[in-house]
Amino acid sequence: MTDASHEIASAKLIAATAIEERTDDLIRLAKDIWNHPEPGFREHRTAKKTAEFMRATGLEPREGVAITGVVARLDTGRPGPHIAIMGELDSLIVPEHRLADPETGAAHVCGHNIQIGNMLAAAVGLSNPAILEKLNGSVTFMAVPAEEYIEIEYREGLRDSGDIEFLSGKQEFIRLGELDNVDISLLTHAEPSGETALRPGTSHNGMIAKNVRFLGRSAHAGGAPHLGVNALNAANLAMQGIALQRETFREEDRIRIHPIITRGGDAVSSVPANVTMEMFIRAASVKAMKDAETKVDQALRAGAMAIGAGVEISTSPGYMPSKFCEELNKIYDESVVELIGESALGRMPHRTSSTDMGDVSAIMPAMQSYAGGASGRTHSNEFEITDWDLDVVVAGKALAFTVMSLLSDDAKRGRKIIAEFEAPFTIAGYLAALREFRQRESWSG
Ligand SMILES: [Zn+2]
Ligand SMILES: [Zn+2]
Structure with a gap:
């Protein structure tokens, strides 16, 4: 020594x-x-x-x-x-x-x-x-x-x-x-x-956090759904869009996207007009995080567009x-x-x-x-x-x-x-x- x-x-x-x-x-x-x-x-x-x-x-x-x-x-x-x-x-x-x-x-x-x-x-x-x-x-x-x-x-x-x-x-x-x-x-x-x-x-992985609100129009869910715009359906379609993007995610990017619906409607007899979601988008690099985020935003807009609803997307930095x-x-x-x-x-x-x-x-x-x-x-x-x-x-x-x-x-x-x-x-x-x-x-x- x-x-x-x-x-x-x-x-x-x-x-x-x-x-x-x-x-x-x-x-x-x-x-x-x-x-x-x-x-x-x-x-x-x-x-x-x-x-x-x-x-x-x-x-x-x-x-x-x-x-x-x-x-x-x-x-x-x-x-x-x-x-x-x-x-x-x-x-x-x-x-x-x-x-x-x-x-x-x-x-x-x-x-x-x-x-x-x-x-x-x-x-x-x-x-x-x-x-x-x-x-x-x-x-x-x-x-x-x-x-x-x-x-x-x-x-x-x-x-x-x-x-x-x-x-x-x-x-x-x-x-x-x-x-x-x-x-x-x-x-x-x-x-x-x-x-x-x-x-x-x-x-x-790092992550990005999103708060999302789909805005529709309420109406009688049984009597006059044709007068409403169903925000829950828009959210549903958005989640399908995200799921269908998964084939584009590369193994090495380790993408994890896990949305939850935090408000799915207010009364079962009324067409949901205000539906909220939260989600994390996780990936192994900042580039992959941003790429996945772009696809998520496309899916959110597409869900809203198909139903004729609006969508507000609020994004916050998660972790590097x-x-x-x-x-x-x-x-x-x-x-x-x-x-x-x-x-x-x-x-x-x-x-x-x-x-x-x-x-x-x-x-x-x-x-x-x-x-x-x-x-x-x-x-x-x-x-x-x-x-x-x-x-x-x-x-x-x-x-x-x-x-x-x-x-x-x-x-x-x-x-x-x-x-x-x-x-x-x-x-x-x-x-x-x-x-x-x-x-x-x-x-x-
Ligand atoms: Zn912990
Ligand atoms: Zn810990």
């Missing part, structure tokens, strides 16, 4: 021991959040608990970033890369879950509570002068609101009142400049594989496609081998779901790892955390070790990752692209 690698090995031991000493506190907090789920931009209690833990660890958190975000920076005092370790604050809403909040239906069925746990575990491990003196650069611990793209009406209200511009937490963090000086981002998500594994993800940094994944793998062994290694294949970690991956090298200590279908009533030690403590150590690998030895490896990364977007370009997705169209033939 060289002197440098010997030094970093002993620093890792110090970090791991510090995390182990706080195991009970860390798991208690992750369980407390699990038991008190709060959906996006409403995570006030979760944020308060997170900030309290940061203060007890000697950090000085800033609160109220993008409504509920909490941010604390740890600086070595020497120049070098700036790494963000992120944890998501928000829950989902699945009232059927055994721990769902009786009033709001909120439940942590994506396991974001363990992310706050493993982010804080990494903070515990790195907040030590004996470790910081061996590193260059800085680390910011970010508790970020609202990853799940839900409660759109509530969030549009926040947008209309000027509290947010974009509907997710990381998008708002980027808009507010919180990631302006960040070079690399890391996050560890829960995964219901039940395996003792920490596997980085490779890529995710995720593409995680493989060089970063490989450095993380080294920590996984040190902590668990080769059996814990692997990669999550491309996922057709979407996350705003994709937006982060569009502007800097990013990693999203998956900790296997959960069971049941994600986003369902069956989801449970099964291995708190893996998801909080071991995952936290892996994040801390990865930071140490990137920032030790004059941060050589961190600097290399940054130098070699080709960002799909600058921050300004990303924000412009996001704003370009926002469209409103009123079509009436």
